[in-house]
Amino acid sequence: xxxxxxxxxxxxxxxxxxxxxxxxxxxxxxxxxxxxxxxxxxxxxxxxxxxxxxxxxxxxxxxxxxxxxxxxxxxxxxxxxxxxxxxxxxxxxxxxxxxxxxxxxxxxxxxxxxxxxxxxxxxxxxxxxxxxxxxxxxxxxxxxxxxxxxxxxxxxxxxxxxxxxxxxxxxxxxxxxxxxxxxxxxxxxxxxxxxxxxxxxxxxxxxxxxxxxxxxxxxxxxxx
Numbered sequence: 001x002x003x004x005x006x007x008x009x010x011x012x013x014x015x016x017x018x019x020x021x022x023x024x025x026x027x028x029x030x031x032x033x034x035x036x037x038x039x040x041x042x043x044x045x046x047x048x049x050x051x052x053x054x055x056x057x058x059x060x061x062x063x064x065x066x067x068x069x070x071x072x073x074x075x076x077x078x079x080x081x082x083x084x085x086x087x088x089x090x091x092x093x094x095x096x097x098x099x100x101x102x103x104x105x106x107x108x109x110x111x112x113x114x115x116x117x118x119x120x121x122x123x124x125x126x127x128x129x130x131x132x133x134x135x136x137x138x139x140x141x142x143x144x145x146x147x148x149x150x151x152x153x154x155x156x157x158x159x160x161x162x163x164x165x166x167x168x169x170x171x172x173x174x175x176x177x178x179x180x181x182x183x184x185x186x187x188x189x190x191x192x193x194x195x196x197x198x199x200x201x202x203x204x205x206x207x208x209x210x211x212x213x214x215x216x217x218x219x220x221x222x223x224x
Contacts, residue, residue: 016079016124018131021062021069033071034058036078044114048181061085061111068108068135072115072124080115082128084108084135087145097178098147098188107143108136113154129161142193147177147186155187162191 021033038054051057061083062069072080087094088105095101115124136144144162148155150173159168169190177186 016072016074016127018070018072018124018127020131020135021071021081023063023065025062030059030062033078034062037071037081040078040080040114040116043116046181048183049179058083068132068139070128070131070135072119072128074119074124079119080113080124080128082113082132083111084132084144085111087143094145098174100172100188101145102190104143104145106141107145108141110144110146110148125157136193144189144191144193146189146191147174147179148189149180150185150187155189158189158191162193167192167194 021030025033034055037058041050041054058081061067064085066086066088068084070082071078085094085108087107087109090109091101091103091105094109095103113128115128146158148158155171159171162168169192171187171189173185173187175185176182177184180186
């Protein structure tokens with residue numbers, strides 16, 4: 001049974017890829033990515049949590065050069081995506097939802113992240129985070145902020161991924177978060193990006209991304 005699971009995980013790892021969405025994609029390519037990412041959104045969140053017009057949000061986000069937008073693909077179809085917005089020009093809007101955010105205009109904020117429920121494996125999630133890390137490195141970013149769910153352990157996963165080098169500058173819990181339709185708490189994370197991202201080798205632990213559980217192997221070291 002163990003060998004069968006390892007084999008399945010190996011092939012799953014091979015067929016998934018995380019790619020950066022560029023504003024200069026052709027209309028045909030961009031339109032397909034938007035349509036598939038919008039479907040991910042609808043299947044990932046309750047209606048009260050979804051963007052009012054997800055296609056419009058995605059088109060605006062994917063077309064903004066300052067943003068970092070990444071899609072997770074399986075066999076060339078989008079099964080997940082994330083959007084990071086530049087704090088420059090966006091901090092005032094972000095503070096409208098969370099007035100406690102510091103007035104910092106250099107860095108990025110993770111605006112949203114989702115993966116289809118049936119595709120929420122550790123490999124896909126890590127591929128997205130690696131791609132995210134690489135883009136932050138290219139842009140010489142030293143600060144990352146986000147509001148991460150507590151109920152599904154996303155906050156815990158993010159803090160583990162960004163490790164001991166640099167790490168979390170500050171964190172606080174908002175008991176009823178506006179973007180969750182005031183139904184769940186969130187944890188605000190202010191992260192200083194250091195020289196390395198280290199997850200210390202230890203037994204495999206379980207993390208829940210949005211709803212289902214997936215396995216994440218923490219024996220993972222990446223230069224930042």
